[in-house]
Amino acid sequence: MSVVVPEKLSTGIIGLDDVLGGGFPKGRLYLIQGNPGVGKTTLGLQFLLEGVRKGERTLYISLSETKDELEAVAQSHDWSIGKIEMFELSAIEELLGPESVQTVYRSAEVELNETTQKLLAKVAEIKPARVVFDSLSELRLLAKDSLRYRRQILALKQYFADKDCTVLLLDDKSSEQTDVHLQSIAHGVLTMEQVPSVYGVDRRRLRVQKIRGVRFRSGYHDFNLETGGIVVFPRLIAAEHRDPFEPGSVTSHVPELDELLGGGLDKGASNLFLGPAGSGKSTMAIQFAVAAAQRGQNAALYLFEESLRTLLLRADGLKQDLRKYVDEGKISVRLIDPAELTAGEFSHIVRNEIEHRPTQIIVIDSLNGYLNAMPEERMLILQLHELLSYLGQKGVTTILVMAQHGLMGSAIQTPIDVSYLADTVLLFRYYELHGEIKLAMSVAKRRGGAHERTIRELHLSSEKGITVGQPLTHLRGVLTGVPIPIETAIT
Secondary structure (H helix, E strand, C coil), X not given: CCCCCCCEECCCCHHHHHHHCCCEECXXXXXXXXXXXXXXXXXXXXXXXXXXXXXXXXXXXXXXXXXXXXXXXXXXXXXXXXXXXXXXXXXXXXXXXXXXXXXXXXXXXXXXXXXXXXXXXXXXXXXXXXXXXXXXXHHHHHHCCHHHHHHHHHHHHHHHCCCCCEEEEEECCCCCCCXXXXXXXXXXXXXXXXXXXXXXXXXXXXXXXXXXXXXXCCCEEEEEEECCEEEEECCCCXXXXXXCCCCCEECCCCHHHHHHCCCCEECCCEEEEEEECCCCHHHHHHHHHHHHHHCCCCEEEEECCCCHHHHHXXXXXXXXXXXXXXXXXXXXXXXXXXXXXXXXXXXXHHHHHHHHCCCCEEEEECHHHHHHHCCCCCCHHHHHHHHHHHHHHCCCEEEEEEEEECCCHHHCECCCCCHHHCCEEEEEEEEEECCEEEEEEXXXXXXXXXXXXXXXXXXXXCCCEEEEEEECCCEECHHHCCCEEHHHHHC
């Protein structure tokens, strides 16, 4: 027995089509619900504009906003909605006649029935392929009774059942509690939410609660209201992106560092560069990106804290060719504003980088900025794990830079333990010797194979750039911050 796959209509929103598995199944009635200001009207207009683009007849029935208000919304997005048929409440009142004004003598049933008849007469006249009702709260007020209201919605569904018309019912959730019966009538239900933030922009997200007989991407998906309409960032599912790649090592072109790592970082691995502020973490991350560019590969840096100007000046001072490869386009640098970001949007940005520009190295500097950008995100670490899994399956080597609190010894603390997410952990430390502050580095773990267990000195200077010294075998207690020479310890 063959399975009939319903034809789907694009919503005009690429990310939402992805969530819906291609769009709304054609010829059905859908409930779009959310509080005022969340973006329901914008979604409805985009849905109709997509129909206009495909040569379909479309109808917007506005019971809550005037045509001027809708045109103002369209202008804010640089849209022209002249080809969308508009039918607003004032036009309905004119059709009902002067007696409709004195509603105190008219029963709710008569008022609702006459209003609905005029709406359906307009639909019969235009014969649209797409219809948007905005919003159901006005029909709810006209009905004045929940049973009558539900019957009316059911009658609308039955009317459109054989009209080959796809209908979006916008609901501002003005009822005291969720109308489960209304959700059961609709073929599909999409909920839009606006979550306030303590600082920065509000977070908007949507969720498809149901679509009968169709697979869709469940869970919450972040979205933005931007000039040009709604942009949806589908939740990243790493298991859907398995690409085979040849294993190998990613070298830094600093022989001693590659030797310390047992040959370099592993291709497709996630790597954590961990240490106090100023200990060389970002510098070493940049070195891997520059080395990739020198091999003709692409790299991407995502900066949560440092400006591009500061980054380039620091790289110039250490004789790194970062500026050259940024200018050539081999290394892309993206500055992330922590107050304007959601986890879903960040994952979408990284995914676009990988899918539109083959990239071998991704640097996130720093993980502290990523965590601070979304402090109220409950499942942030889980989303980070999904992002790292996705990058790993694409063969991309990821470097996470994370600053620890404190400078030396036991006073150093990690804000959150993410070491289990990393395949390799490169540890950076300060230590004092002969009245001078020095830098040391070591590999705490590497899942991909053997590595040196030694601790090596790290030099950063404007004369020689990056220099990794020989193992500090003559010292004991380097990680405490105040090591003791082996000879002194023995005596």
